[in-house]
Amino acid sequence: MKRHIKFISIALATMFTFSGNLVSAYALATSADSSSNFKYGMGNIDSDMEPTLDRDPDKLSSSSYDLPKSVDLSLSDYFPCIRSQGQIGSCTAWASTYYQFTYEVAKLNSWNAKNDPDKQFSPKWTYNFINEGEDNGSSFQDAYELLSKQGAVRYSEFTPTGIDTESEYRTWYLNKDNMKKALQYRVSEYRYKAFSSQEDETPITSPNSISLLSMKSLLNAGKVLTVQTYGRGLDYQKLKNQYNSTLNNQFVCTKYSYVEPSGHAMTIVGYDDNITYDLNGDGYIQDYEKGAFKLANSWGTSYENGNDGYIWVMYDALNKISNAQNQNVKGRTTIFKYYGYAYINVEEYPLNLIAEVTIDQARRNELRVDLWQSEISKDIPEIYKTTFLNGIGGEYNYSGLSANPERATFVFDYSTLCYSQIQRQKFHVSVRDLGTQYNTFVKSIKLIDKTGKIVVNDNINDTFNNKTKLYSYAIGMIGDVNNDGCIDSRDITDLQSYLSGNIDFTSDDMLVADVNGDGKISVNDVLDIQYYVAGFTDSFANGHFVKLG
Structure with missing residues (x-):
């Protein structure tokens, strides 16, 4: 029996960048x-x-x-x-x-x-x-x-x-x-x-x-x-x-x-x-x-x-x-x-969190990229996987006209990969070199939220051949102090309790609670969350996400 394919809210979205001229015709x-x-x-x-x-x-x-x-x-x-x-x-x-x-x-x-x-x-x-x-x-x-x-x-x-x-x-x-x-x-x-x-x-x-x-x-x-x-x-x-x-x-x-x-x-x-x-x-x-x-x-x-x-x-x-x-x-x-x-x-997608992966290759059919998401406690990804660039494009570089190494940036949309609100989770990019003749060079990985904030800026400079490399990043949602996947009055209560000395915060709690990005927790962060919950603002000065320690 052949497969029947149905795509509903597919998670991965991938793009490319390269310096070149386009012909209008x-x-x-x-x-x-x-x-x-x-x-x-x-x-x-x-x-x-x-x-x-x-x-x-x-x-x-x-x-x-x-x-x-x-x-x-x-x-x-x-x-x-x-x-x-x-x-x-x-x-x-x-x-x-x-x-x-x-x-x-x-x-x-x-x-x-x-x-x-x-x-x-x-x-x-x-x-x-x-x-x-x-x-x-x-x-x-x-x-x-x-x-x-x-x-x-x-x-x-x-x-x-x-x-x-x-x-x-x-x-x-x-x-x-x-x-x-x-x-x-x-x-x-x-x-x-x-x-x-x-x-x-x-x-x-x-x-x-x-x-x-x-x-x-x-x-x-x-x-x-x-x-x-x-x-x-x-x-x-x-x-x-x-x-x-x-x-x-x-x-x-x-x-x-x-x-x-x-x-x-x-x-x-x-x-x-x-x-x-x-x-x-x-x-x-x-x-x-x-x-x-x-x-x-x-x-x-x-x-x-x-x-x-x-x-x-x-x-x-x-x-x-x-x-x-x-x-x-x-x-x-x-x-x-x-x-x-x-x-x-x-549908129109919000692009809450994207990953920009910059890779050099001479053969686009030797490259495979997987996007993953997992629980923050997991070092190895095991849920919400999708595959892209699975050896497609033939024996050509990105521009398709030669076998000379080229650099391109692939842009993935993480925000539709998960099926629930993003909490403190790990986001992974695995890059695989499928061949033996041409090396893959991973230049960098950036995670960027929809405010334009660069949450992760990882200058990797990694060269390998005929193997897979996994790159993982722990990410938390700004303002989600109690880590329940949403920002509401309960986060305000926890933040006020911390400022009153009634509860302790972990280092990760501190990172997500610093909604104004000034490096400290104060009543100003409480006010910013109150404005957000009331609908007066739709984002924080510190963006939507933060890299955890």
């Missing part, structure tokens, strides 16, 4: 499909997972099927304009990051992202990180995991050119400041669903078929969906005699039949139950000849068989076996692989 990215000889990129690769059947017996009844006849989320200001992936096999990143992630983050913030590259997210960022350094496509599983751990940089910060060069698909984005900004918004949940059982070969017989309910309900609720489909073997026809004359002469896909491997990813942005196409050619419209999904493609706005960058897909094309016998040609199967579709939720 808006014109190339938007006009790359203007040549008649242009090669359109595809590149979707199946993930090691399978969709779960989307069936809720309490909701899937004929009486509950009360949805609008059409929805079009591409008209929303949240949905970005159509652009082209060019010659690069980055369609998965375009569907997941540029279209879907941009839309969800824009909706979260009420942004107008339609034509604003500063409010759109870069598919090049995602693709280059998950493609192992080669232009051979990528999977949704890897894309969503990256978006859950790191978020994405803006389109304006890492703009695709669409030109088939090694630097275009191999270079990692390494600007630390923008990578920190990317940590703010991330995928918090990812669902991969199937609209029907794999054994059902003709699950859709009309626009009211129960198999359509979940997808249409999600679209009606404002969710855009991604699908694995095909770039070749699609049968395009022109619509005519439509209820809305503006639809006439638009292209609609009526079926898929296998011609050669051609994995491609697209984004479902809407549906229209009123669209019709006479599939069996008898001059009449049956129920199964009604309805189509609207998909956003990433081949620009002027490619052949495209409707300004979008395509319609008849509901019947989702069937493995068509309701119309003449549509059951050799090699036909469902146009949505495995009857599957995916949707995401995104």
